[in-house]
Amino acid sequence: MSTTKAARIDKAGTKLTVPIAALAFVIALAVQFIGQAKIDVGIGAIIIFPMVWGLILGLLVSVQKFKPLGLDLQRVAAALVGVAVLLLVARLAFNIGPSLPTLLKAGPALLLQEVGHLLGTIALALPLAVLLRMGKATVGATFSLDREPSFAMVSEKYGPDSDQYRGVLAMYVFGTLFGAVFITLLTSLVANWKIFDPLALAMGAGVGSGSMMAASAASIVAAYPADQEAILGMAAVSNLITTVLGVYVGIYIALPLADKFYKALTRKQEARQAAAVTAGAPAERTAADLDREAAQAEENRRFRERVAESSAAIRLPLWLSLSVLAVLGIGTASVAAKGFSLDIVAGYAVMLGLVLLSIALAKATRKISAIVFITTIGAYISSPWFFAAGPLNAAVKTVDFLSIATVMLTLAGLSLGKDIPLLKNIGWKIIPVGLVAITASFLLSTVIAEFALGLWQ
Template sequence: MRSPRLWIVAILLLALAAGAQLIGPAVIPVGAAAITILPMVWGLIAGGAVSSQKWKPLGLDLQAAASAIMGLAVLLLCARLSFTIGPNIQLLFEAGPALLLQELGHLFGTIALALPLAVLLRMGPATVGATFSIDREGSFAMVSERYGPDSDQYRGVLSMYVFGTLFGAVLISLIASLATSFNIFDPLALAMGAGVGSGSMMAAAAASVVSAHPEMADQVLAVAATSNIITGLLGVYVGMYVALPLADRIYGALTKRSKTTSERKADTAPRAVAPSVTVPLTTIVPILFVGGVIVSSIAAGGVSRSIIVGYLILTGLLLLGVGVARLTRGKIAAMIAIITIGALATTPWSPIGDFVSSTVGTVDFLSICTLTLTVAGLSLGKDLPLLKTIGWKIVPVGIVAILASYLLSVVVAEFALGLWH
C-alpha cells in the first residue's frame, strides 16, 4: 500500500463497485421473459470502460495488479459459496437418483456439443473456458486456479459469463417452454433440468414449466430449487476434477492438426503485454475486506456488525485455503480447500455451523460477485484484442451450450425417473 499507483486501483475498485451496487438491477421485459442486468454487470462494464478508454487508459502495470487482486477475489467468492453448501448437504442424501444423475446432463451437454462447435468456429484455447460448463460464478475460480487470470481459457469464461448473464434467462425460458410444449417429458424432469447453477436461469425455466402445468406448481418449483442447489454442491468438484480436465483433453484431441490461416491470424492478434506485477497477500486482503464490507452494506441497506464479522470469517477461510495450497505446494488447490473446509464448518453436525451460517448469511453473495467482476473489468483493457477475436462466435456457442445443458439434463432425468418409478 506504499505504492501511490496501487492506491489508484484500490480507489477505482471501491468507487466503481459501490456505484454499480447503488445502481442496482435493471429489468428489461422481452415478451413473456425478461433480461435482468445485475450490479455485477454494471461493475464489469464500468471497470472495462475505465481500463480501455483512450483518453487516459489504465496502465498495464495497474491492470496486472487488478488481475492479481482478482485472483483472490474469486477465492473470496468461493468462500461465500462454501457456506451455502454445508446447511444443504442433507439434500444429497435425500435426493433421488434422478436428481443426482441429472448433473451428468449439465456436465456433458456443453462439452458434447458446444465444445466441438467452438473448435469449428476457431475460438482457440478460449474454447476450454467457454464450454466446460455454462460458466457461472464458480467457473471463474476454477479456470483462474488452473490456467491463471491472464489466460485464453479465462477469457473464454468471461465471454460465456457475460452472454449467459445477459441472455441466459430469456434463452432457457424459451427452451423450457418449447420442450414442455412437446408433451413428451415428465414435468418433474423438466424441473430438474432447470437447476443449471444459476438462480435467474432456474427461475425462468421453472416458470415456463409451471405455466404449462399449474397444477404441479409447488412440486416443480421445489424440484427445480433442489436441483439447482445440488448443482451448486457438486458443480465445483465435478467442474474442477472432471469437466475442466475433460474439456481440455477433448480440445487438444480435436485440434491436433496444422493451424488454418484464420487461427494463425488470431494467434498473431495484437496483445498488450502486461508487466509481471506481484501484489502481496497482506495488501490484497485489506483491499477486498474494505471493498467487500462497503458493497455488501450497500446491498443490505446499511452497515452492521454481522456483515463485518461475516467478512472476517470469509477472510479467515480465504487465508486458510491459501495456506493449505502453499503447504501442499499446489497439490490441494486453494479453491478446493476453501470449499471443503467451509462446507464442513457449516454442516448440521458442526458445533459452529449455526453461528457461521447465520453470520455469513448477512453478506450478500451477489455483492461479492459485483466486487469480483468490477476488478475483472479493471484488468480487461489488455485483453480486449483477444476478446475481439472471439466476438460473435460466443453467441452460437452460448446458445448451444445452454440448450445442450438443459435438454440433456432433462433427458437423463426423464430416464432416471422411469427407472426409479
C-alpha cells in the same frame, strides 16, 4: 495462463493497488445503489444485476481514452479478481452445508448432468464451427469452454503455435470478455420460463468458471428466491465438480473426441483437397502449403504472445488483497443490507479465516487447490454436524453473495481494457461459436439434470 515460455509475474504493492481499489469501490457502490433492472423481452424476462452493471461500467472505464487506465493497474485488478473468487467460493460454501441433505439426494443427477458441461460444447458448437470453416482451430475452441487448464492440454498435444491452440486462445478471450454477461442474460431468460426445476438450473450454472457460475446462479435465485440456499449450494458443488473433472475429461475424453468428430465432419473436404493435390502439381502445391502453414504458425505465435502479455500475472501481497477486498465487500454488502452492521464484519472475518486456512493447506499439500479446501471445510463447518454451525451461518449469511459478485465483476471489468485489442485477432466467427458453446453447456446440463432429478427424487 500457460505458454511455452515462463509466464511473466511482476509484484505490486499499495502504490498500484490503492488507486484501482478506490476506483472499484466507487463503481461497486454506485451500481449497488442502482440495483437490478427487469426487462421484458416477450419470450421471457431478463434481469440485469448490479454485478453486470459493475462489469460494464468497469469495462467502459478501462477502455476510455480521456484518462487511460494503465496496463499495470488493469493487471492489479485482474489479480484481485483471482482472490475475490476465493471469497465468493467461501461465501457459497456456507450454502452447501445446510443443503447437504438436498445435495446428497440429488447425487446421481449431480454427477450425470456433468455430461452436459463436459461434452455439450462438442455436440453443438463444434458442428457450427465446422460450418463456419474455422479450420483446425475448431478443435481447440469447442472441446471445452476453454478456461486456463485448457491451454496446457492443447499445447502439449498440438503445440503452442498450432491452429488448435489458437482456437483455445480465441475462446478464452471471448469468454473473458462476454461470458459472464451472456450467461446472466441466458439464465435469466430460461429461469423465468419456469419449466425447469431450480436445482436443475443450478446444476447447469456450474460451467467451470467462478464468475459465470455466480452470474448464472444469481439469475436463478431471482426467479426462485425461496430456494436460494439450495440453488447456491448446488451451483457451487456443480462448478467444483466441473472444474475438477474437467481436466481429466478434457485430456482423455473431450479433446480426443473433438478431434475425431472434427475429422469425421471434414472428411469429405479433406478428401477433395487431397484429390486436388494429386491431380495438380504436387511439388508446387507442397511448397505453397509449407509457406502458408509457416505464415499461419507465425501468426498464431504472435497472437499467443499478445494474449500472454495481456494476461501476464501480477503478484499482490495476500494481506493487501484480502484487506482491499474486505473493505470493498463490506461496503457493498452494507448497501445491499441497507445499512452497516457488525454482523457483516463478522461474516467477512469468518470467510477471511476460511480462505487463509485453505491457502495454507493448499501450500502445505501442493496437490489440492485452495478452492477444494474452501468448499470442503466451509461445507462442513456450516453443516448440522458442526457444533458451531449456527453462529457461523448466522454471521456469514448477513453477507449477500451478490455483493461479492458485484465486487469481483467490477474488478473484472476494470481489467478488460487490455483484452479489447485482442478482438481483432480472434475473428467474428468465434462470437457465434462462443455463444453456442456457453448455451450448450448450460442448457444440455440443465436438461439432463431435469430428467435425472425426475428419476432419483
